[in-house]
Amino acid sequence: MGTVIYDDVFIRLERARWQLSSDIHFDEIDPALVNDQWRFDLRHICLTELSALYATEMFIRDFYADIDFCSFISVWFYEEMKHHLVLRKYLEQLGETFDEAELPALRLTFAPGPAIETLTMHYCGEQRLAHWYTAFGIHAPEPVLRTIFKILAADELRHAACYAKYLRRAVTNNPACLPDILKMALWMIRSSNEAPKHPTTITEPSVVGQLEDPEYIPRMLNWYLPGRDHEKPVQRRILALMGELSDRPMGSPRDLLSAIRETQGSPAPAAA
Secondary structure (H helix, E strand, O other), X not given: OOOOXXXXXXXXXXXXXXXXXXXXXXXXXXXXHOOHHHHHHHHHHHHHHOOHHHHHHHHHHHOOOOHHHHHHHHHHHHHHHHHHHHHHHHHHHOOOOOOHHHHHHHOOOOOOOOHHHHHHHHHHHHHHHHHHHHHHHHHOOOHHHHHHHHHHHHHHHHHHHHHHHHHHHHHHHOHHHHHHHHHHHHHHHOOOOOOOOXXXXXXXXXXXXXXXXXXXXXXXXXXHOOOOOOOHHHHHHHHHHHHHHHOOOOOOHHHHHHHHHHHHOOOXXXXX
């Protein structure tokens, strides 16, 4: 059966969990500091966080036999939907409203896919989103909003750590899955500001593709994370786990490509 992970991560996440009612000082928000562009972008981020619902349905379907992982997803779903809620409450303090009748138009059902690749993709996605939220928090024009993004970034890093535990277990139970993990990690690492790879951007149709401005993420990245080298912290964390799983040090995507070639015994493709 393997190691039960849910019991441990439940306690760890519970200890670190922030409280909506006490840790976010909504009464201190200064609406005058938040211009129309930030309001527009915050609405998009808020609605993108709602996609945790669609991802949860996918996880429960594709990991049907893995009771341990599905149990963890119950906690992940709760915390991700709290991200949607805190951003919505923040926007409501600014006088922004959401029409609940319009939300079903954003619903998606993701096609079934290889579970191990889905797990890897979401591990990389959580690392990248934490990086984005950290940058948005640094540049946010209003103090309470800066606090919110800092909190959300920490949540995403903890979620990535949980996904990493399930990847470790997967390789321990079935070493043959390692090449698929490495290939997906390499494909996810090969990202750019113009075509950022995250679970909400890479499906067809995509989550962000349902929004009013499907290009809001590239635009925000080019404003708040410009340049080619800003993703080094993301790559470093992903490569560290891939090196651990393959039992070899990794300092660059080239090392990851070499590991793929060795584990599958033939030249690796350019992308998974």
